[in-house]
Amino acid sequence: MNQLSLSSIDEVANELSLTPGTYIPYGEGVAKLRPGVAFVPAGTPLPGKLVLVSALTPTPAGEGKTTVSIGLCDGLRRRGVYAACALRQPSLGPTLGSKGGGAGGGQARLEPFARVNLGLTGDIHAITTAHNLLVSLCDNVLHFALKRHDRPTRLDSRRVELSRVIDLDDRALRRVITGLGGHVDGVPREGRFDITAASEVMAILCLSRDYGDLKQRLGKILVGSAADGSPVTAAEIGGVGAMAVVLREAMLPNLLQTREGTPALVHGGPFANVAHGCSSVIATRFALRSAEVVVSEAGFGFDLGAEKFLDIKCRSAEIWPHALVLVATARALKVHGGVLPAKAAEPDMEALQRGAGNLRHHVATARRFGLQPVIAINPFPGDHEEELAEIERIAGELSCPAARIGAYVQGAAGSLALADLVRAQLAEAPAQPLPQYFYDLADPLKLKIEKVAQKAYGATSVEFSAVAERDLVRAEAAGLGGAPVCLAKTHLSLTAHPYLGGLPQGHVLPIRAVRLSAGAGFVVPLCGEINTMPGLGSDPAALSMDLLDTGEIVGLK
Numbered sequence: 001m002n003q004l005s006l007s008s009i010d011e012v013a014n015e016l017s018l019t020p021g022t023y024i025p026y027g028e029g030v031a032k033l034r035p036g037v038a039f040v041p042a043g044t045p046l047p048g049k050l051v052l053v054s055a056l057t058p059t060p061a062g063e064g065k066t067t068v069s070i071g072l073c074d075g076l077r078r079r080g081v082y083a084a085c086a087l088r089q090p091s092l093g094p095t096l097g098s099k100g101g102g103a104g105g106g107q108a109r110l111e112p113f114a115r116v117n118l119g120l121t122g123d124i125h126a127i128t129t130a131h132n133l134l135v136s137l138c139d140n141v142l143h144f145a146l147k148r149h150d151r152p153t154r155l156d157s158r159r160v161e162l163s164r165v166i167d168l169d170d171r172a173l174r175r176v177i178t179g180l181g182g183h184v185d186g187v188p189r190e191g192r193f194d195i196t197a198a199s200e201v202m203a204i205l206c207l208s209r210d211y212g213d214l215k216q217r218l219g220k221i222l223v224g225s226a227a228d229g230s231p232v233t234a235a236e237i238g239g240v241g242a243m244a245v246v247l248r249e250a251m252l253p254n255l256l257q258t259r260e261g262t263p264a265l266v267h268g269g270p271f272a273n274v275a276h277g278c279s280s281v282i283a284t285r286f287a288l289r290s291a292e293v294v295v296s297e298a299g300f301g302f303d304l305g306a307e308k309f310l311d312i313k314c315r316s317a318e319i320w321p322h323a324l325v326l327v328a329t330a331r332a333l334k335v336h337g338g339v340l341p342a343k344a345a346e347p348d349m350e351a352l353q354r355g356a357g358n359l360r361h362h363v364a365t366a367r368r369f370g371l372q373p374v375i376a377i378n379p380f381p382g383d384h385e386e387e388l389a390e391i392e393r394i395a396g397e398l399s400c401p402a403a404r405i406g407a408y409v410q411g412a413a414g415s416l417a418l419a420d421l422v423r424a425q426l427a428e429a430p431a432q433p434l435p436q437y438f439y440d441l442a443d444p445l446k447l448k449i450e451k452v453a454q455k456a457y458g459a460t461s462v463e464f465s466a467v468a469e470r471d472l473v474r475a476e477a478a479g480l481g482g483a484p485v486c487l488a489k490t491h492l493s494l495t496a497h498p499y500l501g502g503l504p505q506g507h508v509l510p511i512r513a514v515r516l517s518a519g520a521g522f523v524v525p526l527c528g529e530i531n532t533m534p535g536l537g538s539d540p541a542a543l544s545m546d547l548l549d550t551g552e553i554v555g556l557k
Contacts, residue, residue: 071407075415272299496528
């Protein structure tokens with residue numbers, strides 16, 4: 001299907017019963033919803049059924065969750081189901097880095113593909129700007145408090161905790177010194193950069209319901225502490241109104257389509273290994289009000305993205321999945337069985353069977369949430385028939401319906417078997433499924449962390465550093481004792497060690513520190529050596545991209 005055969009954005013909007021004036025055209029093939037339709041008030045009936053797509057623990061290249069999500073949505077539409085997608089926006093960090101973009105691929109991708117992967121409507125840029133505006137205001141307050149003694153501030157320059165952010169992978173910015181150059185250039189202090197997808201402002205945008213909720217959350221951001229240790233918030237620094245102004249249009253969900261014309265709400269992009277990993281509450285609630293079935297995904301494996309989707313996003317949005325799809329690949333199972341992800345001339349059944357413990361773990365974790373998974377087997381070039389058949393056998397052993405999905409090559413036509421299994425699950429699901437969270441909000445923070453570590457990661461225990469212990473005391477003092485926990489951890493392993501794949505036994509989860517995200521409404525335990533600013537790999541995708549004289553982009557994946 002080529003670009004010329006795509007539906008107009010007006011036709012796509014009409015599929016969601018949107019009339020002219022309820023959305024804003026944003027260039028060819030893209031629109032934004034206006035606040036009056038996008039912000040669904042609490043208590044509004046949401047008749048749509050939600051399908052969550054997750055996966056086993058992935059390899060660095062990913063296992064195709066977005067491609068499967070789009071293919072499944074297209075397949076459901078081919079079966080006559082009024083379906084729509086609610087997906088995350090790609091960050092330029094992985095798009096230009098080692099992983100590539102996050103808009104699907106082949107015949108199961110979002111359109112316009114280049115725009116989705118290269119900034120779309122500027123939402124992530126606005127989030128970057130709003131976040132850095134707050135940091136700049138903090139530094140400005142410190143500068144004038146030092147320069148003019150009639151401008152005192154409670155903020156201690158040695159206790160500013162808020163980072164700056166950028167939407168790129170750049171390891172050199174993980175620890176920086178700012179304010180060098182003399183008395184006119186600010187107050188020197190140690191700082192850091194995070195990637196925008198890991199920023200609290202990104203999380204706030206994705207969890208807010210409307211502009212009022214956005215401003216309340218922005219005002220609660222803890223920027224640092226006073227000399228006596230008491231917290232200093234963004235509301236005290238000022239600039240919350242200006243931050244909201246910068247985020248005004250970024251708060252509005254983006255309407256696009258798949259290559260087969262299925263409506264897709266693409267909004268928000270927090271990483272699941274360092275943030276909560278889900279598209280926005282606003283877009284998901286709108287989709288559930290407007291479509292019969294909504295397909296959404298959670299980042300990385302079930303232990304990271306899906307746990308946060310369920311324990312954080314679903315609490316905030318007052319929703320719960322009606323069906324769950326777990327993506328499995330022969331490549332990932334063999335990696336978890338100890339084999340490097342290379343094309344093998346012969347099937348490696350032993351490695352695949354060893355790695356199947358990882359899939360079994362995620363199935364068991366899903367059932368602890370009360371969800372019965374459907375297994376989507378996503379084939380890659382070089383896979384062997386015997387290996388794919390073995391995954392089907394393992395799925396049967398787990399009493400999980402399973403289907404191969406050929407969405408990348410065939411689009412909707414290659415997704416019909418999976419669509420039929422999901423339709424069967426939805427037909428059996430209650431209209432309003434009851435949530436089964438991993439912890440109660442009234443649990444102590446330590447207990448919440450331990451429950452996630454044990455239930456989602458299979459850890460035997462959790463080890464808190466002295467810094468983490470102090471951070472938890474601060475969290476309680478800041479009124480976050482009843483908040484959810486958003487564990488930041490490597491996505492490549494159930495443990496805190498990225499090279500320990502499969503199903504490790506008897507591991508202890510180390511918590512080195514805990515960040516307080518009061519505006520987002522959760523705390524972020526940092527597990528092991530996880531970084532909130534990724535670095536480029538040895539062969540970044542940016543080196544393969546180019547712009548032809550005709551204006552055509554090549555090398556974008």
